[in-house]
Amino acid sequence: MSDSIRIRFLSTSLIVGFFLLWEVLCILLNVSDLVLPRPSEIFVTMYDRFPVLWPHILQTLSSTLIGFALGVTIGVTLGVIVGTSKVAYAVAYPLLVGFSSIPKVAVVPIFVLWFGSGTTPAILTAMVICVFPIVVNIATGLATTEPELEDVLKTMGASKTEILWNVGLPRAMPYFFASLKVAITLSFVGAVLSETVASNMGIGFVMMTASSNFQVSLVFSGLILLALMGVALYAIFSLLESRVTGWATRGTEIAVT
Amino acid sequence: MNMTSSIPAPMAKPAPVHPRPAIELQDASVVFGAGEKAVTALSPTTLRMDRGEFLALVGPSGCGKSTILKLVSNLIQPSSGLVLIGGREASARELRIGMAFQNPTLLPWLTIEQNVMMPLKIVEPFKRTYRRDKRGAYRDRVHALLKQVGLGDFANHYPWQLSGGMLQRSNLCRALIHEPDLLLLDEPFGALDQFTREELWQIMQDLYLDRAPTVLLVTHDLREAGFLAGRICVMSARPGRVISDEPVTLPQPRDIATIYSPEFVEMTQGLREMIAQVRSS
Ligand SMILES: Nc1ncnc2c1ncn2[C@@H]1O[C@H](COP(=O)(O)OP(=O)(O)O)[C@@H](O)[C@H]1O
Ligand SMILES: [Mg+2]
Numbered sequence: 364m365s366d367s368i369r370i371r372f373l374s375t376s377l378i379v380g381f382f383l384l385w386e387v388l389c390i391l392l393n394v395s396d397l398v399l400p401r402p403s404e405i406f407v408t409m410y411d412r413f414p415v416l417w418p419h420i421l422q423t424l425s426s427t428l429i430g431f432a433l434g435v436t437i438g439v440t441l442g443v444i445v446g447t448s449k450v451a452y453a454v455a456y457p458l459l460v461g462f463s464s465i466p467k468v469a470v471v472p473i474f475v476l477w478f479g480s481g482t483t484p485a486i487l488t489a490m491v492i493c494v495f496p497i498v499v500n501i502a503t504g505l506a507t508t509e510p511e512l513e514d515v516l517k518t519m520g521a522s523k524t525e526i527l528w529n530v531g532l533p534r535a536m537p538y539f540f541a542s543l544k545v546a547i548t549l550s551f552v553g554a555v556l557s558e559t560v561a562s563n564m565g566i567g568f569v570m571m572t573a574s575s576n577f578q579v580s581l582v583f584s585g586l587i588l589l590a591l592m593g594v595a596l597y598a599i600f601s602l603l604e605s606r607v608t609g610w611a612t613r614g615t616e617i618a619v620t
Numbered sequence: 621m622n623m624t625s626s627i628p629a630p631m632a633k634p635a636p637v638h639p640r641p642a643i644e645l646q647d648a649s650v651v652f653g654a655g656e657k658a659v660t661a662l663s664p665t666t667l668r669m670d671r672g673e674f675l676a677l678v679g680p681s682g683c684g685k686s687t688i689l690k691l692v693s694n695l696i697q698p699s700s701g702l703v704l705i706g707g708r709e710a711s712a713r714e715l716r717i718g719m720a721f722q723n724p725t726l727l728p729w730l731t732i733e734q735n736v737m738m739p740l741k742i743v744e745p746f747k748r749t750y751r752r753d754k755r756g757a758y759r760d761r762v763h764a765l766l767k768q769v770g771l772g773d774f775a776n777h778y779p780w781q782l783s784g785g786m787l788q789r790s791n792l793c794r795a796l797i798h799e800p801d802l803l804l805l806d807e808p809f810g811a812l813d814q815f816t817r818e819e820l821w822q823i824m825q826d827l828y829l830d831r832a833p834t835v836l837l838v839t840h841d842l843r844e845a846g847f848l849a850g851r852i853c854v855m856s857a858r859p860g861r862v863i864s865d866e867p868v869t870l871p872q873p874r875d876i877a878t879i880y881s882p883e884f885v886e887m888t889q890g891l892r893e894m895i896a897q898v899r900s901s
Contacts (some may be wrong), residue, residue, distance in 0.1 A: 511725045515794075518693040518719040518804075519742040529738070533729045608729075 400580040409584040420588060422564040423554055426482055427596070430489025431550040435543070438494045442501025446535065447527060452506045459502070463495035467549075471557050480561030485554045492553035493546035500542035504535025540604035547596045555589060566592075640707030642715060642802055642834040643669040643692055648701035650687050660859040661687040664701055667853065667862055671801070674828060674835040676845035678891065679855030680899050685838040686722075689804045692836065693719050705802070716743060718800030718833075722807040724787035726779040732790050733775040736762045739798040746798055765793050769823050785816035789823070796827060805837045809844065818876050821847050829873055842888040843879045846870075854891060856898040864894055 382402045389401045445455045470491055474484035508531055516526045558567025566585050573581035647664040662684035669675050677685050690696045691703050694710040706714030726735045740746040740758050766775055769789040788808055809817045825848060839845050845852050846868055854864040878884050
């Protein structure tokens with residue numbers, strides 16, 4: 364117990380120390396505001412401009428979450444199809460791995476071409492970018508289910524659907540939740556990226572505009588807001604994971620990414 | 621019409637006669653794979669079990685004992701021959717089957733209560749009222765059975781919180797909760813220490829005498845076979861077939877001290893020699 368408190372204390376100190384060092388170095392080396400503003404300036408800007416930033420925060424979050432929700436739905440569906448059939452798994456696995464290693468940012472220009480700039484490409488990018496880790500994890504979870512566990516239900520005369528619901532899917536849950544953590548972060552990156560390229564809303568757009576107007580401390584405010592939002596999203600899904608799949612996560616990390 | 625059947629004796633209580641045996645293997649064989657790599661897991665085997673019997677199947681490992689259980693539970697189909705359960709094809713599920721595997725195979729994400737309740741969720745006719753009864757009648761039923769095997773306080777524990785012996789008891793409960801006509805046990809006590817094993821033998825005997833299902837027990841422990849079964853079949857080495865089929869004459873219920881009595885030791889010695897012979901040949 365005291366160990367975990369000490370670790371928490373240390374990591375908080377590390378973060379605080381990081382900002383302090385940044386502040387001190389900027390003052391000592393006399394760094395220009397236009398290159399690297401001091402953290403204190405950044406936080407003041409963030410505070411002053413918060414009413415203006417708030418709608419953009421909501422925009423980024425909603426694009427991320429809508430895209431993520433769509434991506435999860437598609438990912439789970441594909442994952443179940445691929446994972447429940449041995450043949451489909453063997454056939455589709457190389458293709459999936461291949462697809463998931465394409466840099467998904469490359470799709471942004473295509474979405475802009477099809478749908479114009481705005482919210483739609485941000486949502487679609489967030490969606491596409493998070494599908495593959497989910498498919499791969501669900502499929503792996505299902506395909507690696509111990510045959511003995513399935514045999515138990517087969518001897519009871521269970522149908523394929525009953526086996527899927529009672530053994531396959533619960534067995535795949537730890538993989539699924541582990542992949543959600545990864546997927547939400549990816550969706551977030553995708554949404555912001557699309558906003559910086561083609562949007563008039565969202566934190567990505569704010570940073571891009573501020574950058575072209577040389578409002579350097581606003582750019583950094585955006586960066587820190589993004590970091591906070593990213594950490595928050597990750598934390599929410601980690602918490603969800605440990606709540607839902609506590610039986611499997613007794614100290615081991617099993618995500619396949 | 622013959623005379624004896626047309627004039628029923630008024631005082632005689634008719635013995636429960638089942639025209640169709642619980643299990644009937646007719647020259648059933650199992651071959652895995654094909655061509656060069658084909659493995660014969662079971663030579664053509666004929667075996668018949670009446671309802672209510674407790675049969676122990678012993679034999680050297682790899683001789684096809686588990687394969688027979690898988691045939692009976694319809695997990696695999698015979699490569700040749702016939703498997704009839706309750707007089708019909710195994711796939712017809714004429715008899716309700718409960719099976720306990722050698723490894724407890726409890727689902728790790730469910731509590732003991734939820735694991736034991738699983739058959740009530742899957743097997744007819746229980747599944748029809750599962751939604752309604754899972755918090756009422758079914759729950760009580762699971763708790764009563766868990767209590768009977770000494771696990772009353774562990775219903776809400778997860779499998780990883782239990783010892784090996786406790787897991788095997790839960791495993792037995794899951795095989796029994798839906799009152800199967802046919803209970804299939806694949807070396808269920810194999811991995812346990814002697815004391816726990818003897819304790820579970822007694823629990824098993826009580827459950828058998830209480831519910832009178834047909835039981836097919838696979839074991840490599842001759843004392844276990846002699847203590848529990850009404851009939852013992854010995855199988856030859858791989859690919860196996862049944863080479864001896866003898867009743868156990870000791871009256872039931874049996875006391876655990878029985879296994880140290882001279883006649884019991886004599887019986888198990890006989891079996892041991894037979895198995896030693898088939899192993900060396
Ligand atoms: N799925 C399978 N594929 C190939 N060979 C198998 C398979 N299952 C069992 N066998 C083989 O069949 C033989 C009998 O197996 P089994 O019935 O499990 O023996 P045991 O009597 O020890 O339970 C063994 O030699 C085993 O290697
Ligand atoms: Mg076996």
